[in-house]
Amino acid sequence: MSIENISQHKSFGGWHKQYKHKSDVLNSDMRSAIYLPPCAAEGVDVPVLYWLSGLTCTDENFMQKAGAHRVAAELGIAIVAPDTSPRGEAVADSPDYDLGQGAGFYLNATEAPWNRHYRMYDYILNELPEIIQNAFPVNNARSISGHSMGGHGALTIAYKNPGLFKSVSAFSPITNPSECPWGEKAFSAYLGKEKKEWLNYDACALISSGGVAIPTLIDQGLGDEFLSNQLKPEALLSAADKAGISLELRTHEGYDHSYYFIATFIEEHLRFHAVHLKSNDS
Amino acid sequence: MSIENISQHKSFGGWHKQYKHKSDVLNSDMRSAIYLPPCAAEGVDVPVLYWLSGLTCTDENFMQKAGAHRVAAELGIAIVAPDTSPRGEAVADSPDYDLGQGAGFYLNATEAPWNRHYRMYDYILNELPEIIQNAFPVNNARSISGHSMGGHGALTIAYKNPGLFKSVSAFSPITNPSECPWGEKAFSAYLGKEKKEWLNYDACALISSGGVAIPTLIDQGLGDEFLSNQLKPEALLSAADKAGISLELRTHEGYDHSYYFIATFIEEHLRFHAVHLKSNDS
Numbered sequence: 001m002s003i004e005n006i007s008q009h010k011s012f013g014g015w016h017k018q019y020k021h022k023s024d025v026l027n028s029d030m031r032s033a034i035y036l037p038p039c040a041a042e043g044v045d046v047p048v049l050y051w052l053s054g055l056t057c058t059d060e061n062f063m064q065k066a067g068a069h070r071v072a073a074e075l076g077i078a079i080v081a082p083d084t085s086p087r088g089e090a091v092a093d094s095p096d097y098d099l100g101q102g103a104g105f106y107l108n109a110t111e112a113p114w115n116r117h118y119r120m121y122d123y124i125l126n127e128l129p130e131i132i133q134n135a136f137p138v139n140n141a142r143s144i145s146g147h148s149m150g151g152h153g154a155l156t157i158a159y160k161n162p163g164l165f166k167s168v169s170a171f172s173p174i175t176n177p178s179e180c181p182w183g184e185k186a187f188s189a190y191l192g193k194e195k196k197e198w199l200n201y202d203a204c205a206l207i208s209s210g211g212v213a214i215p216t217l218i219d220q221g222l223g224d225e226f227l228s229n230q231l232k233p234e235a236l237l238s239a240a241d242k243a244g245i246s247l248e249l250r251t252h253e254g255y256d257h258s259y260y261f262i263a264t265f266i267e268e269h270l271r272f273h274a275v276h277l278k279s280n281d282s
Numbered sequence: 283m284s285i286e287n288i289s290q291h292k293s294f295g296g297w298h299k300q301y302k303h304k305s306d307v308l309n310s311d312m313r314s315a316i317y318l319p320p321c322a323a324e325g326v327d328v329p330v331l332y333w334l335s336g337l338t339c340t341d342e343n344f345m346q347k348a349g350a351h352r353v354a355a356e357l358g359i360a361i362v363a364p365d366t367s368p369r370g371e372a373v374a375d376s377p378d379y380d381l382g383q384g385a386g387f388y389l390n391a392t393e394a395p396w397n398r399h400y401r402m403y404d405y406i407l408n409e410l411p412e413i414i415q416n417a418f419p420v421n422n423a424r425s426i427s428g429h430s431m432g433g434h435g436a437l438t439i440a441y442k443n444p445g446l447f448k449s450v451s452a453f454s455p456i457t458n459p460s461e462c463p464w465g466e467k468a469f470s471a472y473l474g475k476e477k478k479e480w481l482n483y484d485a486c487a488l489i490s491s492g493g494v495a496i497p498t499l500i501d502q503g504l505g506d507e508f509l510s511n512q513l514k515p516e517a518l519l520s521a522a523d524k525a526g527i528s529l530e531l532r533t534h535e536g537y538d539h540s541y542y543f544i545a546t547f548i549e550e551h552l553r554f555h556a557v558h559l560k561s562n563d564s
Contacts, residue, residue: 010505011542067349067545223292260293263349 012073013038028086033059047141047277052150065259106153109190155203167276169217175236221255294355295320310368315341329423329559334432347541388435391472437485449558451499457518486521503537
């Protein structure tokens with residue numbers, strides 16, 4: 001599979017690079033970015049943290065605004081940030097920011113017209129890691145993190161595939177999309193009206209339905225304008241409690257839904273993932 | 283003078299805030315941003331670093347992309363980032379990215395139509411600091427820094443007013459605008475054809491014409507696409523050498539003109555300024 005480099009910038013001794021490639025899964029061209037720490041240029045195969053962004057974002061928001069390169073360089077971790085959906089004239093869209101392009105919700109759509117392109121779940125889980133493995137000096141250890149819609153993506157992908165990920169973290173995730181306006185709108189379009197299909201992509205339902213054992217760290221700002229209506233961290237805590245799963249969910253006075261919140265705590269997430277990415281169990 | 287808060291985000295325990303205010307100097311509304319470190323909420327008057335951005339930027343680029351809040355929070359320094367020019371329908375403009383709105387070049391224009399609004403030199407030197415002093419818990423210590431066109435602004439404003447600034451730094455500054463395409467285009471529009479007028483806003487000329495004694499740190503990437511044509515750091519070194527002034531200009535293999543370069547080295551700039559901002563000489 002060929003990938004085309006479209007930009008590169010030296011950053012903290014390593015390199016931030018953007019790539020374009022054809023995605024068979026998404027039936028579309030796709031853009032993705034990687035940060036490679038300095039040791040990756042010295043023959044070291046590095047572990048990978050996959051970062052999933054939120055509504056309206058591309059591969060650029062996290063790389064430009066999170067301030068993550070400094071610590072990734074120090075820890076020797078690569079970060080891969082894909083776009084949040086397929087894009088282009090051939091790809092179904094809606095005029096709304098929370099449905100269609102930029103709003104893929106990290107699931108495999110089953111309903112027309114979305115099912116022709118919107119298969120971000122398979123893309124993130126299988127196709128993208130294969131591309132990354134083939135193109136860059138990375139090893140098999142991977143973790144996953146994300147923000148808002150991307151926090152939902154990280155939690156659900158990790159909880160459905162705990163053996164594949166060393167750890168998962170999220171900032172301000174949509175924890176219970178089956179029961180919030182963003183999720184109800186996207187899931188009914190992508191997955192249809194049958195609500196039991198939605199539960200396959202709902203972190204709360206996944207926790208409730210099986211013993212998910214994967215190290216999890218979640219940060220949530222208490223000044224977040226979407227907290228009570230869309231994000232519902234208390235639903236996740238309650239589901240974890242009922243399932244007897246321990247889960248670290250930290251709340252932070254005054255912080256909102258922006259990248260300033262992510263930048264403030266990303267160092268702790270990277271250090272959390274590094275411990276698990278570098279442990280010897282496989 | 284009243285200022286209107288238009289956004290605020292908690293960041294590293296402090297606050298990033300955007301303000302709109304009427305500028306008498308610019309004869310226009312103006313937008314500016316401030317980062318206030320945590321100690322500013324605890325009754326401490328903090329020193330201020332003024333940051334001047336480059337062509338096409340607003341008050342947002344540095345605040346979102348430089349990753350500066352973490353270290354400013356630790357050091358107890360406020361950072362003020364103004365827009366790069368007045369804006370709006372009444373403000374003269376050109377279709378080019380390097381002239382007019384977003385390209386004020388931190389000078390006082392003398393030529394019509396620019397002289398009605400483009401007085402960024404007076405705004406940065408006098409009006410903005412007065413507004414900041416009145417509205418926020420800051421002390422009198424100030425330093426100045428910037429990138430590209432903003433590096434030119436920082437160096438020239440500091441070198442013309444060494445007693446007012448504790449220190450100056452720049453990333454990839456336009457050091458010799460009288461002798462490069464960006465500067466020749468902007469200066470002939472804003473200041474007229476008389477080249478001797480340009481030298482008042484040329485860091486190389488200012489260094490050559492008088493003994494400027496102010497601590498200076500400059501970083502320049504060697505992979506910068508504008509290095510030889512527009513930025514000319516060797517001209518500044520040569521001028522400093524002839525004037526017998528010592529000046530730290532560091533070059534960095536592989537780094538380009540982007541914010542990834544700034545993010546990589548901003549911590550060292552903040553620590554450099556902190557030493558001078560917190561020294562007891564006044």
